Amino acid sequence: MERSETYHHRRLDCGVEFAALEMPGRFTAALNIRVAAGMADEPDDRLGLARIVEETISKGTEGKTARELSDAFDAIGAQTGSGVGRQSTVFRCTCLPEFVDAALALHAEMLRTPTFPDEFCDVAAQLALQELSALEDDPQELTAKLIAPHAYGARLGRHELGEKKTIERITRDDVTAFWRSHFAAPRMQVCIGGDVDVDAVAAAVEKHFAGFGDGAAPPAGEFPVEFSPGIRHHEKALEQEHIVMCWPGVAVTDAEHPVERVMLGILSGGMSSRLFTEVREKQGLVYWVGAWNEHPRGAGMMFAGASTTPARCDQTARTLLREIDRLAEDITQEELDRAKIGITAKMQTHGDITRARVGELAGDIYHHGRPIPLDERKRQIEAVTVEDVRRYLATHSRDRLCVQTVGPRALEDFHP
Numbered sequence: 001m002e003r004s005e006t007y008h009h010r011r012l013d014c015g016v017e018f019a020a021l022e023m024p025g026r027f028t029a030a031l032n033i034r035v036a037a038g039m040a041d042e043p044d045d046r047l048g049l050a051r052i053v054e055e056t057i058s059k060g061t062e063g064k065t066a067r068e069l070s071d072a073f074d075a076i077g078a079q080t081g082s083g084v085g086r087q088s089t090v091f092r093c094t095c096l097p098e099f100v101d102a103a104l105a106l107h108a109e110m111l112r113t114p115t116f117p118d119e120f121c122d123v124a125a126q127l128a129l130q131e132l133s134a135l136e137d138d139p140q141e142l143t144a145k146l147i148a149p150h151a152y153g154a155r156l157g158r159h160e161l162g163e164k165k166t167i168e169r170i171t172r173d174d175v176t177a178f179w180r181s182h183f184a185a186p187r188m189q190v191c192i193g194g195d196v197d198v199d200a201v202a203a204a205v206e207k208h209f210a211g212f213g214d215g216a217a218p219p220a221g222e223f224p225v226e227f228s229p230g231i232r233h234h235e236k237a238l239e240q241e242h243i244v245m246c247w248p249g250v251a252v253t254d255a256e257h258p259v260e261r262v263m264l265g266i267l268s269g270g271m272s273s274r275l276f277t278e279v280r281e282k283q284g285l286v287y288w289v290g291a292w293n294e295h296p297r298g299a300g301m302m303f304a305g306a307s308t309t310p311a312r313c314d315q316t317a318r319t320l321l322r323e324i325d326r327l328a329e330d331i332t333q334e335e336l337d338r339a340k341i342g343i344t345a346k347m348q349t350h351g352d353i354t355r356a357r358v359g360e361l362a363g364d365i366y367h368h369g370r371p372i373p374l375d376e377r378k379r380q381i382e383a384v385t386v387e388d389v390r391r392y393l394a395t396h397s398r399d400r401l402c403v404q405t406v407g408p409r410a411l412e413d414f415h416p
Contacts, residue, residue: 007361007371008198014210015186018202019365021193021357029100029194030358031093033107034366036219037182038087039158046174048162052124053178054084059120062113066120069110076102086156086296087223088366094355097195101204108208111183121172129168132161136236139406140307143242146234147404151246153226156296184213189365193358222298229400233410240287241313241407242305245320245416247398249293249300252367258380259388260293260300265339266327266389267291267304272338278323279306285316291324297367302396310409317414321398328393331386344378 008020042049058080059066073080076099082091091111095103135142149157161167188209192201227248250256267274268291275289289306304324308316357374364372401416 006198007373008202009365009371010202012202012206012209014206014212015184015188016205016209017189017365018205019189019191019361019371020196020198020201021191021361021371022196022198023194023354023357026193026195026354027096028094028354029097029192029196030355031095031100031103031107032189032191032358032362033091033093033111034189034191034362035089035091035111035183036087036187037089037178038085039160040087040155040223041182041220042158042162042178043174045166046162046170046178047158047166048128048160049166049170049174049178050084050089051128051160051162052121052167052170053175054082054089055124055127056116056120056175057114057179058082058110060115060117061109062115063109066117069106072106073103076106078103078106084160086152086158090362092355092359100192100194100196100201104201104204104208108212112209112212114179116172116175116179118172121170121175125167125170128161129164132164132167135161139236139238139240139242140305142234142236143244143305143404143406146232146406147244147246147402150228150230150232150402150404151225151301152296153224153228156223156225180213181217184216185209185211187213187216187219189362191358191362191365193361194354223296225296225299225301227301227400227402229402231401231403231411231414232405234404234406235410236406236408238407239309240307241310241316241405241409242307243313243317243320243403243405243411244303244305245317245401245403246301246303247396247401249302249396251298251300252295252363253298254300256388256392257300259384259392260302261343262336262339262381262384263327263389263392264291264293265343266331266335267324269339269342274323274327274335275304275320279316279319283319285312285319289320295367310407313405313407313409314411314413317403317411321401321416324398325393328390331389333386336384336386336389340381340384343381347374347377 006022078095145159286306291304
């Protein structure tokens with residue numbers, strides 16, 4: 001009898017929250033380790049510290065040099081990566097199922113016994129300063145950095161690179177102190193997927209992380225979003241004008257989140273989407289245009305953005321908002337169906353399926369506190385109606401916008 005996919009979720013004795021997705025017949029396994037330590041946990045005068053910890057934690061352990069640790073991962077064919085976010089740091093790995101225990105052991109060694117060599121801490125700080133400087137030449141990313149503190153507040157709106165004056169203050173002692181205070185088994189979520197023995201993997205996690213970080217601080221919980229509406233401009237000599245606007249959306253856990261996803265699919269889900277068709281193709285106003293959402297834990301934010309010529313910045317901003325508002329008036333069933341098909345198809349076809357599914361599982365555990373089966377996720381999307389989208393737009397007002405422009409001209413005739 002063919003085995004089916006099965007979800008597992010439990011709290012281990014060591015404190016780790018563990019989740020697994022059995023995927024019989026898969027040739028790869030995917031591992032996702034999330035630690036509740038992110039930019040929001042940084043001291044106010046050490047912004048950028050979480051990123052430096054994430055960059056340097058793999059640069060040597062009590063038993064291995066950076067090269068030896070890298071070689072050990074290579075020896076089992078593991079592909080690894082990591083990233084720091086607002087409220088957590090994530091470590092990802094894919095490997096063959098027979099090497100899952102070895103991959104866990106190497107991650108445990110890396111997370112539990114890092115040495116943070118001085119030279120690597122110095123290099124990470126210097127690279128952060130170089131990236132900060134390069135940010136001035138990336139207007140799209142610069143616009144995102146500038147709007148974030150007004151969208152989310154000073155704490156949740158921090159940028160991973162920090163600020164020049166705070167990066168320059170960071171020492172190795174700061175790096176080790178942050179790691180010691182925030183890296184611990186009770187602050188971790190470990191998710192695994194593939195053709196694996198779930199009980200054996202859970203036992204390995206228990207073995208490798210028991211007693212880890214007994215003196216660490218408990219997780220801080222959710223940080224409140226502090227939304228500050230207003231129109232702000234950053235003067236910069238550019239040939240293009242970059243515009244980003246945002247307004248509060250819904251959390252991933254909200255019943256209206258599937259409606260928001262479908263609405264975004266209609267607005268910005270491909271070359272047949274409204275913003276691309278109306279703003280770029282028909283009116284020729286922009287070089288790029290899009291809409292998206294972001295989700296700090298327990299909250300949500302909706303974004304729309306475009307790059308255009310300075311002379312057309314006011315018209316572009318007005319058109320962006322008008323197209324979103326107009327959706328409530330003339331959304332069609334055809335548009336709705338196309339967006340839903342696009343979303344559900346992507347659920348099953350994007351990228352490395354094992355890795356993608358484990359990424360979704362990790363997000364479910366982080367936001368919902370439980371696995372969300374693929375069929376349940378699909379049903380939520382398929383149930384969205386035209387009236388749901390209209391109701392969402394009616395109840396989530398866009399009359400208090402946070403708007404950021406970067407370029408040679410400020411908005412002069414835009415009044416949301």
